[in-house]
Amino acid sequence: MAELSEQVQNLSINDNNENGYVPPHLRGKPRSARNNSSNYNNNNGGYNGGRGGGSFFSNNRRGGYGNGGFFGGNNGGSRSNGRSGGRWIDGKHVPAPRNEKAEIALFGVPEDPNFQSSGINFDNYDDIPVDASGKDVPEPITEFTSPPLDGLLLENIKLARFTKPTPVQKYSVPIVANGRDLMACAQTGSGKTGGFLFPVLSESFKTGPSPQPESQGSFYQRKAYPTAVIMAPTRELATQIFDEAKKFTYRSWVKACVVYGGSPIGNQLREIERGCDLLVATPGRLNDLLERGKISLANVKYLVLDEADRMLDMGFEPQIRHIVEDCDMTPVGERQTLMFSATFPADIQHLARDFLSDYIFLSVGRVGSTSENITQKVLYVENQDKKSALLDLLSASTDGLTLIFVETKRMADQLTDFLIMQNFRATAIHGDRTQSERERALAAFRSGAATLLVATAVAARGLDIPNVTHVINYDLPSDVDDYVHRIGRTGRAGNTGLATAFFNSENSNIVKGLHEILTEANQEVPSFLKDAMMSAPGSRSNSRRGGFGRNNNRDYRKAGGASAGGWGSSRSRDNSFRGGSGWGSDSKSSGWGNSGGSNNSSWW
Ligand SMILES: Nc1ncnc2c1ncn2[C@@H]1O[C@H](COP(=O)(O)OP(=O)(O)OP(=O)(O)O)[C@@H](O)[C@H]1O
Secondary structure, eight states, X not given: OHHHHHHHHHTOSBSTTTSOBOOGGGTTSOGGGGGGTTHHHHHSSOOOOSGGGGGGGTTOOOOTGGGTTTTTOOOSSOOBOGGGSOEEETTEEEOOOOOHHHHHHHHOOTTOTTSOOOOTTGGGGGGSOEEEESSSOOOOOOSOOTTTSOHHHHHHHHXXXXXXXXXXXXXXXXXXXXXXXXXXXXXXXXXXXXXXXXXXXXXXXXXXXXXXXXXXXXXXXXXXXOSEEEEOSSHHHHHHHHHHHHHHTTTSSOOEEEEOTTSOHHHHHHHHHTOOSEEEEOHHHHHHHHHTTOBOOTTOOEEEEESHHHHHHTTOHHHHHIIIIISSOOOBTTBEEEEEESOOOHHHHHHHHHHOSSOEEEEESSTTOOOTTEEEXXXXXXXXXXXXXXXXXXXXXXXXXXXXXOSOHHHHHHHHHHHHHTTOOEEEEOTTSOHHHHXXXXXXXXXXXXXXXXXXXXXXXXXXXXXXXXXXXXXXXXXXXXXHHHHTTSSOTTOOEEEEEEEOGGGGGGHHHHHHHHHHTTOOXXXXXXXXXXXXXXXXXXXXXXXXXXXXXXXXXXXXXXXXXXXXXXXXXXXXXXXXXXXXXXXXXOTTGGGGGOOOSTTO
């Protein structure tokens, strides 16, 4: 990655980041000659501005594993691990026999580029400061071992070639095993999905399903009674979580299903009727199925809200509250509720107050910070020069996939057209494309058939695509948390990545937040950004989050202004809590931090 960032540096797109972007055809010419640079876009002949950009791959059938995998393919939004799973018989878990073909489909073979492998900086996660606050925080695990993990889950973790837990997984396993609720914040790409799947599945494998109510109606009125419900903001994220769930439920009694909008509900109904123990859902579709009486939440032991802040941003709060508070969901205190996100603004903490009970607040690293595995570059580029600057950047990228973020759906299509006309293998993902177009675009990108994906914010959160080496913010978002999520599509699981942003005077609303992010991640702050900071003292760092913004790194139950023990240090104790509700001296920090090196598990 150092090579890629050096190549980008050597492009001289900015003259030492001082004077803005100089298009290729004007380099070496006097400044006065540069004024007509916008002609570039009009002369290339390739830009047609229509919706055709994404259609380049419209016949692409390379669905890859993401489109259904071994167990029956994509049948329109509802998929399950079918009948090949294990059983819960007479209080005992009876796993299904191993199946070589299934294992290759689910876990790939070593070095398979379609599966993310942990990178050279994976061990650095151990150095990230952790703060866990709440009453009686259980000791974190340091290794994947059984006990405390269930033996079958451990076998599946081994098949996934995960050798040691990430910080969030170290804490979440004992927290859930001890019956506690959890609100967890951890950096992008640091294993939050495993952070909820591992403990939920481990406990489910040990304890089995809850007894189903006696009267289940006729066949046509049959309801599913899931043990675990996981809500996620987007269809793509729900599908991805489902794909991970398929891996870790392999051979078990737990049958996973996924439901999301934009796909025919009939297929989803049929799948659910065949049984559903772990349901991954977007809130809108889940509501729909509840209204149709096809799902009961009366047996839910585990409720997970992933990317909860995004769900609120998308306006899902009424649906989420309806699902959790007005239906037949097991009440707070009887179920366990886990909330995960890389960022945790105030409105989410309020939701936590209503949905969680006596919970542990876990933050790994400074909440909302970026991983140091990501090298961040900010270039000053005027709007009319962006296409040209993009071509420069792409000419420097050799290997790997590049994700390009733009602000509007129209721009996503236009830019994709432009790139295709420039002979790049590009495709687009945004909210105006149909679900199958979105799935095909993602599959093409995952498989490398398309090396460039132009995306709106729909692809900013949670998506885990191996081999994304470069994220380009062609248009910067106005909310710095969105920037954090976007660049987090690279530099995952200890791998390194490069993130480049085009900045100009239209981005004044992100100046302060961007400056903070770069500074705290020890990244170069270009002089034009420092200047912009000076000249715009009132600039907002976060449009939506108001004053809470970048300082949302603490458990709101703690006394206001408590710094959660100082983020620079790997140990924090903070005994001051608001409200005197028995919260006390239980803020733990990463005593386990450096212990990950001794791996004695038999399969390491
Ligand atoms: N213990 C582990 N060892 C090795 N790789 C892991 C481990 N846990 C997770 N991973 C891998 O790390 C990658 C990132 O994990 P995941 O998608 O759960 O991150 P995340 O924290 O949810 O990110 P985001 O905030 O972007 O949603 C995935 O490819 C996953 O397979």
